[in-house]
Amino acid sequence: MQKPLAAIISAGLSKFGRLDGMSLREIFAVAAKEAFDSCPNLNYKEDIKAIFIGHMIESSEHQCHTGPLIGDWVGLPNTPSLRFESACASSGAALRSGVMAIMSGLFDIVMVGGVERLTHLKTSEATEYLSLSADYALEQWNGFTFPALFASMAKAHMHKYRTKEEHFAMVAVKNHSCGAKNPKAHLQKEITLDKVMSSKVIASPLKLYDCSLISDGASCLILTKPELARKFTDSPVYIIGTGQASDTIGIYERDDLTKLNASILAAKQAYKMADISPKEVNLAEVHDCFTVAEILAYEALGFCKPGEGGNMIENQETCLDGCIPVNMSGGLKSKGHPVGATGAAQAYEIFLQLTAQADKRQVSDARIGLSHNIGGTGSTAIVHIYKR
Amino acid sequence: MQKPLAAIISAGLSKFGRLDGMSLREIFAVAAKEAFDSCPNLNYKEDIKAIFIGHMIESSEHQCHTGPLIGDWVGLPNTPSLRFESACASSGAALRSGVMAIMSGLFDIVMVGGVERLTHLKTSEATEYLSLSADYALEQWNGFTFPALFASMAKAHMHKYRTKEEHFAMVAVKNHSCGAKNPKAHLQKEITLDKVMSSKVIASPLKLYDCSLISDGASCLILTKPELARKFTDSPVYIIGTGQASDTIGIYERDDLTKLNASILAAKQAYKMADISPKEVNLAEVHDCFTVAEILAYEALGFCKPGEGGNMIENQETCLDGCIPVNMSGGLKSKGHPVGATGAAQAYEIFLQLTAQADKRQVSDARIGLSHNIGGTGSTAIVHIYKR
Numbered sequence: 131m132q133k134p135l136a137a138i139i140s141a142g143l144s145k146f147g148r149l150d151g152m153s154l155r156e157i158f159a160v161a162a163k164e165a166f167d168s169c170p171n172l173n174y175k176e177d178i179k180a181i182f183i184g185h186m187i188e189s190s191e192h193q194c195h196t197g198p199l200i201g202d203w204v205g206l207p208n209t210p211s212l213r214f215e216s217a218c219a220s221s222g223a224a225l226r227s228g229v230m231a232i233m234s235g236l237f238d239i240v241m242v243g244g245v246e247r248l249t250h251l252k253t254s255e256a257t258e259y260l261s262l263s264a265d266y267a268l269e270q271w272n273g274f275t276f277p278a279l280f281a282s283m284a285k286a287h288m289h290k291y292r293t294k295e296e297h298f299a300m301v302a303v304k305n306h307s308c309g310a311k312n313p314k315a316h317l318q319k320e321i322t323l324d325k326v327m328s329s330k331v332i333a334s335p336l337k338l339y340d341c342s343l344i345s346d347g348a349s350c351l352i353l354t355k356p357e358l359a360r361k362f363t364d365s366p367v368y369i370i371g372t373g374q375a376s377d378t379i380g381i382y383e384r385d386d387l388t389k390l391n392a393s394i395l396a397a398k399q400a401y402k403m404a405d406i407s408p409k410e411v412n413l414a415e416v417h418d419c420f421t422v423a424e425i426l427a428y429e430a431l432g433f434c435k436p437g438e439g440g441n442m443i444e445n446q447e448t449c450l451d452g453c454i455p456v457n458m459s460g461g462l463k464s465k466g467h468p469v470g471a472t473g474a475a476q477a478y479e480i481f482l483q484l485t486a487q488a489d490k491r492q493v494s495d496a497r498i499g500l501s502h503n504i505g506g507t508g509s510t511a512i513v514h515i516y517k518r
Numbered sequence: 519m520q521k522p523l524a525a526i527i528s529a530g531l532s533k534f535g536r537l538d539g540m541s542l543r544e545i546f547a548v549a550a551k552e553a554f555d556s557c558p559n560l561n562y563k564e565d566i567k568a569i570f571i572g573h574m575i576e577s578s579e580h581q582c583h584t585g586p587l588i589g590d591w592v593g594l595p596n597t598p599s600l601r602f603e604s605a606c607a608s609s610g611a612a613l614r615s616g617v618m619a620i621m622s623g624l625f626d627i628v629m630v631g632g633v634e635r636l637t638h639l640k641t642s643e644a645t646e647y648l649s650l651s652a653d654y655a656l657e658q659w660n661g662f663t664f665p666a667l668f669a670s671m672a673k674a675h676m677h678k679y680r681t682k683e684e685h686f687a688m689v690a691v692k693n694h695s696c697g698a699k700n701p702k703a704h705l706q707k708e709i710t711l712d713k714v715m716s717s718k719v720i721a722s723p724l725k726l727y728d729c730s731l732i733s734d735g736a737s738c739l740i741l742t743k744p745e746l747a748r749k750f751t752d753s754p755v756y757i758i759g760t761g762q763a764s765d766t767i768g769i770y771e772r773d774d775l776t777k778l779n780a781s782i783l784a785a786k787q788a789y790k791m792a793d794i795s796p797k798e799v800n801l802a803e804v805h806d807c808f809t810v811a812e813i814l815a816y817e818a819l820g821f822c823k824p825g826e827g828g829n830m831i832e833n834q835e836t837c838l839d840g841c842i843p844v845n846m847s848g849g850l851k852s853k854g855h856p857v858g859a860t861g862a863a864q865a866y867e868i869f870l871q872l873t874a875q876a877d878k879r880q881v882s883d884a885r886i887g888l889s890h891n892i893g894g895t896g897s898t899a900i901v902h903i904y905k906r
Contacts, residue, residue, distance in 0.1 A: 153655065180762075188603070189577045194650040195605040198764040198897040202771070208783060210762035211898075212611050213603045215576070217583040223600050227615060234621035236760075262582035267541065372624075374568075374598035376586040383590070395596060509586040510599075 132405045134368035136232040137359035138516075139352050140169035141481045146347035146466035147316040148249040154191055155203040158183070158245040161348035161471075162204045165241070169352060171362045172239075174206070178352070179237040181211035182228045184221025184244030185470040187259045190251055200245070215470075217263030218419060220244055221349060222473025222503030222512035226372050228353045229514075238358060243350035244475070246468035256344050260469070263506035265380035277341060277420065279381055279507045281333035284422040286387035288335065291437035293425065295335045299326035300443045301421035302339045302463055308450070309460025311490040316345045316466030340421040345466030349474035351481070365485045367499075371406075371515035373399030379509050388437075390423075392511035393430035393504060400513040401432070406498065408432035411454060411515070413483055413493045415476035416502040418461040427502055428456070431513070450491065458483065458491045473503035473512065484518035520793045522756035524620040525747035526904075527740050528557035529869045534735035534854035535704040536637040542579055543591040546571070546633040549736035549859075550592045553629070557740060559750045560627075562594070566740070567625040569599035570616045572609025572632030573858040575647045578639055588633070603858075605651030606807060608632055609737060610861025610891030610900035614760050616741045617902075626746060631738035634858035644732050648857070651894035653768035665729060665808065667769055667895045669721035672810040674775035676723065678825065681813065683723045685828035687714035689809035690727045690851055692837055697848025699878040704733045704854030728809040733854030737862035739869070753873045755887075759794075759903035761787030767897050776825075778811075780899035781818035781892060788901040789820070794886065796820035799842060799903070801871055801881045803864035804890040806849040815890050816844070819901070838879065846871065846879045861891035861900065872906035 142164030144157050152160075166174045185196045193199065194213075201211035216223040221244025228242035248256050261270040264279060287293045303323055309315035326339035352362075359366035375395035378384055384391070401407065408431060416431065418424035425439035433454055434442045442448060448456035459465045459479035462472060480499035482488045499516045530552030532545050540548075554562045573584045581587065585599035604611040609632025616630035636644050649658040652667060675681045691711055697703035714727040740750075747754035763783035766772055772779070789795065796819060804819065806812035813827035821842055822830045830836060836844035847853045847867035850860060868887035870876045887904040 186582060188650065191654075192650060193654040194574060194603055195652070195767065195894050195897060197604055198894070199653070199767045201764050202767045202897075206764075207766045207771075208763050208780065210784075211764050212615070215582055215601045215603055216585055227600070227618075230615075230618055230622040230624060233623065234618040236618060236621065262576065262580060264583075265587070266579075266581040375596050376589050376594075376599050378595045379583065379587045379590045383595070392596065396598075506583050506586070509583060509590075 132370045132403055134356035134370050135372060136229045136353045136369045137356045137366040138481050139354050139359055139362040139366050140165045140172065141478045142350040143314055143475055143478045144348045145314050146345045146468060149346040154245055154247055155199055157247065157346060158200050158243065158348040159204055161243060161350040165350040165352050169362055172352060177239045178206060178209060178241045180231055180240045181206065181209055182214065182224040182240060182242045183211065184214045184224040184473060186215055186217055186220045186246060190259050216510045217505030218469045219473055219503045219505035219510040219512050220470045225351065225474055225477055225514065226374055226512055229369055229372050232353055232355055239352065239354045241350065241352055242474055243348060244471040244473060245348035246470035247346045248344045248468060249346050268380050268382065277333035277336050280420040280422055281336045282381065283387045283426065284335050287422065290388050291440065293440040296323065297425060297440035297443055298340050298421040299323050301418060301424045302326045304449055305418060305457050305461040305463040308458050308491050309464025312460050312465055315460040315464055316343045317464050336420055342419045342462035342467040345468045347466060347468035347471045349471045349478050351474055351477055367481050367484045367516050367518055369514055370517050371400035371404030373397060373513045375511055377509050381507050390426045390430040390508040390511065392508050393427060393502060396511040396513040397431045400515050404515040410498055411500045412496045412498050413455045413458060414500040414502065415459060415479050416456055417504040418457055418463050419467060431502060450493065455493045458488065458493060476501035476503060477514065480516050484516060520758045520791055522744040522758050523760065524617045524741045524757045525744045525754040526869050527742050527747055527750040527754050528553045528560060529866045530738040531702055531863055531866045532736045533702050534733045534856060537734040542633055542635055543587055545635065545734060546588050546631065546736040547592050549631060549738040553738040553740050557750055560740060565627045566594060566597060566629045568619055568628045569594065569597055570602065570612040570628060570630045571599065572602045572612040572861060574603055574605055574608050574634060578647050604898045605893030606857045607861055607891045607893035607898040607900050608858045613739065613862055613865055613902065614762055614900055617757055617760050620741055620743055627740065627742045629738065629740055630862055631736060632859040632862045633736035634856035635734045636732045636856060637734050656768050656770065665721035665724050668808040668810055669724045670769065671775045671814065672723050675810065678776050679828065681828040684711065685813060685831055686728050686809040687711050688831045689806060689812045690714045693806060693845050693849040693851040696846050696879050697852025700848045700853055703848040703852055704731050705852050724808055730807045730850035730855040733856045735854060735856035735859045737859045737866050739862055739865055755869050755872045755904050755906055757902055758905050759788035759792030761785060761901040763899055765897045769895050778814045778818040778896040778899065780896055781815060781890060784899040784901040785819045788903050792903040798886055799888045800884045800886050801843045801846060802888040802890065803847060803867050804844055805892040806845055806851050807855060819890060838881065843881045846876065846881060864889035864891060865902065868904050872904060
């Protein structure tokens, strides 16, 4: 197995959901405070040398320059701080850049995270802002919203592989069942297959319960060099692989809508770097912005062969006691999807799981985890592999 | 002197100015094409392994996810591509991240750049969008626009150091004189001191000709490992120092408005890394978003002592035949300021100068160059040092 690239020594997450009355800077500070408080050996004001923040939608905040804004409000006003925007992969990008920063030798300790507020918007406004991550000029302008883009992929998968609408619904049922065990999840309630199948159609075949949530929230991770990790904690989590790739910005340019090309490429890079095969992964957090996306992710990440994603969920292989539990946090579907915070929030869940802090949703003997964060219709994909 | 961190092997710049009828993706492609065409040994589709793009204002484009959008349109649809937003330091941030990416060992060759369109906006809209880089909630909301924020610094400097309005005006005269020699500059015309002094007051003491331009444009650089540079060109430019720091997001939190604190810190880091003193710098591109900012930059970068910036321009020390020529490109003042493109455009000018391609504005025997890029009211500062 690969020499670790970086180590996570602490992590924090705000409650996800409707955080009325809190500003962006205040929400991030909640996540940062948990990360600082959980690591007594960290003197954060002295030790943290750079900040990498994912944040997607400046339009809804009427605020750019989120890097120094956030640094200032967590008590690090002079620390170099950068904002990343890669649509819903913004904090996956921040995490990867934090890893690169550690690998570059420029810094010993950096803070990585993400933050977003969405619930103050009307649903129509949020839909419009989220659609900025596709090709606005050639897709959104013509009325192709995000549910419709993913519905096209769902239709293609159903056509090519005989995947059923019930398969998508099963993903929702599983993720809500996990989210019900996560005290920080946005929607902590179990749902039934009937409930999903009978919910309002948003963009056929996707229904209301096939769509992830519009949430507020923030995530934060503290990274250091592998060799320094045990100065700060007895249970560091090591990052042993990182991969990123792109796909065309518009789905109209793609040959095959049943594949997440960038995710396939990013996963290959990460597995190669970690020197492991998909079979060695004990649990994963994948980007279930719509239920179909989770099924496409199973296939892109090599958890099953192309076309077998539907069977995988039907056979409960990705449930808590399955061979590879997926989205034990509840995923974007039930934990929630404050878009800029999502990538680092996936890493937060992996950190909890690999350090045996995941309580009722704990995967037993979890040693190797994987996170998969995409932006837009998969035009950005970022994969990380972790080991305890 | 420090071992180089990375090498620039090629560079491209679009014309800066009003680029009517061109989309963001098309403008960037112009800069990228120059960089690709100028380096025949580069097989860009094979060689470039990652893309780092600075772009500030998604609101004005109604488009997020600029990373893969740009990658797609320059013929690199699967290459990992990230957007950085650090206000007007967005492509300085992209450059620094490109350097870190090379240093990390993950990539041999990366593309760095920036792009912005502003001239399609009404002046009031552009002013509003640019103001998003200060503290919106506590500054802009109360009517504190960017000219007013920098006017406060100008007033403080005049009060503490007896700097005169004419000193600010001299910066404009110098930079227009340089821009007149730059065929890619937005405004290629010389101006007189009288013209500046009698121009319309925008925010006293700053007048119209103290303000940089609202421009469209793009910049692009190709970076590689120092040891690979000569495979691609006989005249690489090496990056030998990089520094970044932050300051409070609001100027209301600062003790002294006459100092650019983050710039002082970033410059110290870069000089230390490059193992040189300010006296060894042969030319610099500094962030003259307003004329006063150039004077503050002289002092922050150690070209003169605090308070002596006014004398420095009065004594013509920063002119083409002065001891340290500054903003030979024309600077943001005359070359123009397509905000997301500015940081990498500064590096483009240094690249031209250190490879003796700057024609009528060439600094003789230029060996060491420096670029200084700030975001907002200096809440982000990024400094790079280059040698031929």
